[in-house]
Amino acid sequence: MNLISNMLAYYRNFWNIYQLEQKASLINDFNKPDSPEPFSLVIVATKKISDSFVSQIKAQTRQPTEIIVVKRAPLPEVELGAVSSTFILADGLSPQAAKNRGITAAQHSIIVTLEEDFCIPSNLFAELVAPLEGNASIKFCAPAFQQTPFYTWLELPYAPNNISPLASWHVCAFRKIEWARIGGIPEDVSDFAGWSIFLAKFFRQEIGYFKSNVHIDMPAVSALQYIFSIAKAEGELGISATWIWKQVKATLVGLLLIFITLISLLTLNNLGIFPFLLGIGLIFVWLMWWRVRMGSPLSIWQSSYYTFARFVAYGIGVSRRSQALVLLNQQAERHLTEIVKAQPNHKGIVLYFPTHDWGNMFQRPHQIARQFAKAGYLFFYGTRNEVADQVAEFQKVEENLYLVSMPAVPPETFLLLNPILYIGATWHAPMLDMFQGSQSIYDHYDDLKVSGGLLTDHEFLLEHSSIVLASSHLLLEAVHASRPDALYISNAVDDEWVANFKPHNQETPPDDLAKILRLQKPIVGYSGALAEWFDYSLLEETARQLPNFEFVLLGIDYDGSLQASSILQHANIHWLGQKKYTELFHYVWRFDVAIVPFKINDITLATSPIKLYEYFCCDKPVVSTALPEVLRYNEVLIAKNSLEFSQQIQQAYTLATSQEYQQSIRSIAHANTWKQRVQQITKQLK
Numbered sequence: 001m002n003l004i005s006n007m008l009a010y011y012r013n014f015w016n017i018y019q020l021e022q023k024a025s026l027i028n029d030f031n032k033p034d035s036p037e038p039f040s041l042v043i044v045a046t047k048k049i050s051d052s053f054v055s056q057i058k059a060q061t062r063q064p065t066e067i068i069v070v071k072r073a074p075l076p077e078v079e080l081g082a083v084s085s086t087f088i089l090a091d092g093l094s095p096q097a098a099k100n101r102g103i104t105a106a107q108h109s110i111i112v113t114l115e116e117d118f119c120i121p122s123n124l125f126a127e128l129v130a131p132l133e134g135n136a137s138i139k140f141c142a143p144a145f146q147q148t149p150f151y152t153w154l155e156l157p158y159a160p161n162n163i164s165p166l167a168s169w170h171v172c173a174f175r176k177i178e179w180a181r182i183g184g185i186p187e188d189v190s191d192f193a194g195w196s197i198f199l200a201k202f203f204r205q206e207i208g209y210f211k212s213n214v215h216i217d218m219p220a221v222s223a224l225q226y227i228f229s230i231a232k233a234e235g236e237l238g239i240s241a242t243w244i245w246k247q248v249k250a251t252l253v254g255l256l257l258i259f260i261t262l263i264s265l266l267t268l269n270n271l272g273i274f275p276f277l278l279g280i281g282l283i284f285v286w287l288m289w290w291r292v293r294m295g296s297p298l299s300i301w302q303s304s305y306y307t308f309a310r311f312v313a314y315g316i317g318v319s320r321r322s323q324a325l326v327l328l329n330q331q332a333e334r335h336l337t338e339i340v341k342a343q344p345n346h347k348g349i350v351l352y353f354p355t356h357d358w359g360n361m362f363q364r365p366h367q368i369a370r371q372f373a374k375a376g377y378l379f380f381y382g383t384r385n386e387v388a389d390q391v392a393e394f395q396k397v398e399e400n401l402y403l404v405s406m407p408a409v410p411p412e413t414f415l416l417l418n419p420i421l422y423i424g425a426t427w428h429a430p431m432l433d434m435f436q437g438s439q440s441i442y443d444h445y446d447d448l449k450v451s452g453g454l455l456t457d458h459e460f461l462l463e464h465s466s467i468v469l470a471s472s473h474l475l476l477e478a479v480h481a482s483r484p485d486a487l488y489i490s491n492a493v494d495d496e497w498v499a500n501f502k503p504h505n506q507e508t509p510p511d512d513l514a515k516i517l518r519l520q521k522p523i524v525g526y527s528g529a530l531a532e533w534f535d536y537s538l539l540e541e542t543a544r545q546l547p548n549f550e551f552v553l554l555g556i557d558y559d560g561s562l563q564a565s566s567i568l569q570h571a572n573i574h575w576l577g578q579k580k581y582t583e584l585f586h587y588v589w590r591f592d593v594a595i596v597p598f599k600i601n602d603i604t605l606a607t608s609p610i611k612l613y614e615y616f617c618c619d620k621p622v623v624s625t626a627l628p629e630v631l632r633y634n635e636v637l638i639a640k641n642s643l644e645f646s647q648q649i650q651q652a653y654t655l656a657t658s659q660e661y662q663q664s665i666r667s668i669a670h671a672n673t674w675k676q677r678v679q680q681i682t683k684q685l686k
Contacts, residue, residue, distance in 0.1 A: 037133050038065035039173070040106035041125070044098045045116040046072045049080075053116060057081055062126035064112065070102040096194040097187040100392060103179055109390075112173045119217050120171065128173035131210035139178045140202060140209040142168035143216045149297040150223065153306065154230075156295055157240030163209055166230070167216060169195045178202065180385040183408030184392025188327035188334070190317075192233035197328070224309055231310040235317020236324040244314055247307065258283050332409045335394055339378075339402060340417065346378040346400065348685070351419040353428040354406050358397065359388030361529065361556065362581035364445050364471065364491055364610065365424050371494075371678035373400035380414070382406045411435075420685065426453030429460045439685060440464070443489075444479060445471035447606040467684050472629050474606040489680060490629065492672045493613035501585035502618075510586055512576050513552065517590065521550045521572075522653050525591035525620075527584060528611050530575075531558040535599045535625065536565035541642030542597075543570050546649060554579050554587055588618045593652040596624035597645070612636070617669035619662045621652035635665050 041057075041064035043049075049069075057067075058081045067085040069077075072095070077087045088105060090098040103111055110132050112125060124143065131141045145151035145167050158164050169192060179185075182201040186194040203209065219226070234240050261282045288300070296303040317324075340349070350372050356363055358381055365381070373379045379401050383389040391405045411431060421431060421440040426448070432440055442465035448458060462468060462479055468486040470476035476488045503509070509517055516523065524546075530553065543551050549572065556578040557563055567573050579587060588594070594615035598604045608629045615622050616635075623637045623645060624630045631638065637652050639645035655661045 037110055037129075038108045039110035039112055039125075039129050040064060040108040040176075041067045042099065042102035042106060042111060042113045043067065043069045043116055044072065044095055044102065044113075045069055045075055046095070047116065048075050049078050049116050053118070054078055054080055056120050056122070059122045060120075060125045061123050062129060064125065065108055066106070068102045068105055070098040072098050094187050094194075095191045096185040096189075100184045100187065103176060103184070104392065104395065106176060109176050110173060111176050111179065113171065115170045115219055118170055118219050121214055121216070124171065124214055124216070125173075127212045127214040128171070131212070132173060132175065135208065137208040138210050140168075140172065140174045141212055142172040142209075143212050143214045146215045146217055150302075152297045153303070154227070157234070157243040163199070163203070163211060165192070165196045165199045168199065170219060171216060174202070176390045177385055180390040180392045180405055181408065183332070183405060186328055186331060188331045189324045190229070190233040190236055192230050193236050193239065193324065196233070196239050197237065223306070227306055227309050228313040231313035232317040232320075235314040236320050237328075238318075238321065244311075248311065251307065251311075332393055332413050336409075336413055336417075339394060343378050343400060345376070347376040348378070349414075349417050349419040350377050350379045350422050351404075351411075351414050352379070352381050352422040352424065353411070353431060354382035354384045354386075355425045357383050357385070357387050357389040358403050359580070360386075361578070362584075365422075365443070366581075367492070367494060367610075367674040368422070368443075368678060368681075369401060370398065371674045372682075373398055374675070375678055375682060376400065377420075377682075378402075380404045380419070423461060423465070425451055426457035426461060429457040432461070432464050439466045441467045441469065441681065443469045443471070444475050444486075445469070445491075445608075447475070447603050450603055466686075467681065469681065471608045472606050474628060478606075487680060487684065489677050490672070491608040491610040491613065492674045492677050493610070493617045493669050494674050495617050495670055498585050498614060498617040501589055503586070503589050509590055510583070513587055513590060516550050516552060516574055519550060521548055522592040523552055523590060524549050524593045524595055524649055525552045525554065525588065526595050526597065526611075527554040527579075527588055527614070528609070529558040530555050530562040532561050533598050533601065533604050533607075534561065535597045536561070536567050538597050538599075538625070538642050538645060539573070539595075540565070540567045540570065542645045542649065543567070543573050545642065545646040547572060549649065549653075550574065552576060552587070552591070554584065585614075585618065588614060588620070591615075591618070591620050592656050593649050594618075594620040594622050595645075595649070596622065596627065596630060598625050598627060600625060600627070613669050613672050616665040619656075619666060621655040621661065621665070623648040623652050633668060635661065635668065 063081060064083055067080050067083055068088065069080070069085055070088045070090050072090055072093060074089065074091065077085070079085070086105065088101060090101050093101065099113060103113070110129060112128055114120070128141045128143065131138045140163070142163050144164065145155065155164050155166055158166065182198070185198045189197070234244070296307075298306065350369075352365060352369060355365060358366065369379050369381045377400065381401065381403050383391055383403050383405060385391060385405060389403060391403045393405055393409050395403045397403055411434060415435065418438050419435070421435055421438055422443065423429070423431065423440060424443045424445060442461040444458075448455065459482070462482040468479060468483045469489040470479055470486050471490055473488065476486055479486050508514070539551065543549070551573045553562075553573070553575045554577070562568070562575065568575055576587070594611070596609050596612065598607065598609075604627055607627060609624075609627065612622060612624075612630060612633075621637065622630075622635070623639060626638050626640060630636050637648040639648045
């Protein structure tokens with residue numbers, strides 16, 4: 001019961017208290033494309049792709065941006081059109097696992113899945129993708145079967161639903177991030193059962209969906225074989241059990257009536273031809289009654305034949321139900337075991353519970369994760385797939401470093417591994433009770449006013465965590481009474497990573513920055529989140545006083561405060577948006593002066609700006625407001641108002657060419673690396 005209560009507390013805090021989805025919604029709204037979205041086509045091939053199928057792909061009125069073919073056997077590769085195709089060999093994988101493999105490899109946010117050798121109309125892709133482009137709330141779009149009596153009968157169990165699992169099983173379009181959030185398609189049950197579970201999870205989230213007007217035919221297999229595979233899958237997991245039971249009862253009643261009629265005929269066979277004909281007529285009436293009760297649009301013979309096959313196959317599936325449920329519940333555990341076995345020489349397993357997507361706003365937890373992995377630890381970085389990530393279960397991003405989708409993979413999956421818990425947010429405090437006996441690291445890197453954390457959770461983590469880290473002296477002082485052994489681990493820089501982006505003489509700058517560089521004016525740059533703690537008024541006044549300098553801002557409008565300000569009205573202030581960590585230093589290296597224009601308040605007094613060390617590593621002189629963590633370095637030029645800020649920028653511009661100054665700030669960068677920070681932490685681990 002204690003475990004269950006901890007889990008409930010975890011998910012309650014996770015989903016309700018902090019309401020991070022609202023923030024994600026704002027970010028997604030900002031990132032909406034103005035032009036038609038590209039999409040990835042994922043094809044699972046079990047046999048050689050036919051020429052007719054290739055022709056149908058090429059004839060589509062809307063072509064995919066990329067095509068990924070997952071081969072479940074060593075099949076020849078074929079040309080599928082003007083778009084380059086990627087072929088992935090997934091020999092031995094189930095159809096669902098192969099489909100997951102292809103979706104994982106896809107580069108675009110909209111996915112269209114398709115079975116090989118399937119007959120499709122030329123407007124299929126256009127009809128499936130268009131609803132997702134036109135409305136961000138639409139997450140799923142599927143076709144319908146052709147309106148024939150057989151298809152109508154086939155879909156009777158699903159008639160109340162707007163989206164048929166049968167038609168969408170073969171071809172549909174959806175947003176990759178939604179596929180990731182529910183953990184992908186279950187792999188260890190039969191194909192149709194896995195798809196039905198996936199679809200049920202999809203619609204349990206109350207997402208927007210669209211039923212396309214386009215119609216498809218059944219794949220090129222016999223009707224009996226198709227029915228048998230579907231019904232067996234339904235039986236494995238009890239899908240449409242209520243409908244099946246009604247059909248069984250109607251069939252038993254019909255058989256009983258026919259049996260009684262036959263017995264009566266045999267008993268009264270000496271009464272002449274009229275009672276015999278009456279009995280035959282009654283049998284026909286019972287059959288018609290049974291057909292009506294079954295809701296079948298097929299003939300009596302077809303209804304009887306296919307229904308019997310469905311019952312038999314469903315029964316076979318029921319006999320495998322316990323095994324199927326075990327496999328379904330153990331899928332994530334099996335995948336985790338495979339990952340751990342493939343890394344037998346790791347120094348330990350570290351589990352980080354979700355705070356930031358891996359692909360969005362590369363921050364302190366990302367850096368520490370990378371250095372733990374480089375130090376030989378197997379690191380699992382939790383993600384909610386909130387904004388940028390699209391991870392179904394596990395995804396390898398670097399050697400020893402895996403993303404894990406939570407809660408698609410429940411935390412208790414890791415219990416037997418006894419991992420080191422790395423906690424960066426107070427709402428994960430219940431995990432300490434769940435993982436009793438595990439070492440834990442509480443990284444107190446944000447003031448509670450920033451994180452929105454609860455004081456009670458913070459105090460619990462201080463009391464019960466094995467190791468407590470503080471990112472600034474102010475935060476360290478605040479926890480000293482409770483944890484005098486807390487470590488001061490300020491932010492740092494990955495100097496090796498940054499050095500890789502130093503521009504060479506012939507290297508072309510990014511296009512959006514190149515336009516500004518062509519003005520041949522000094523570049524004053526900022527990289528980081530643009531939020532309430534950013535002093536927009538200070539920057540606006542400074543830009544007005546320095547018309548011969550161009551100010552470049554890199555980062556996300558975190559809370560809408562940038563757009564609410566008036567700074568973008570100035571011709572010499574340029575906002576270039578958020579840049580990926582793999583792109584960021586192509587820009588920073590080209591700054592002449594770097595700035596940290598933060599307001600001085602309770603939030604920033606506890607801030608350790610990562611950008612400070614990154615600026616130093618790029619040999620950039622830094623002008624900042626009087627932040628305590630910045631005041632530690634005499635090399636930083638401090639300003640208290642816009643006039644001083646303007647003067648210090650001009651002074652910094654002259655220092656940019658000073659070899660002595662550059663050597664000094666470079667030394668600071670090399671003395672404050674993430675590698676060194678993680679070495680400090682690992683020394684405290686048992």
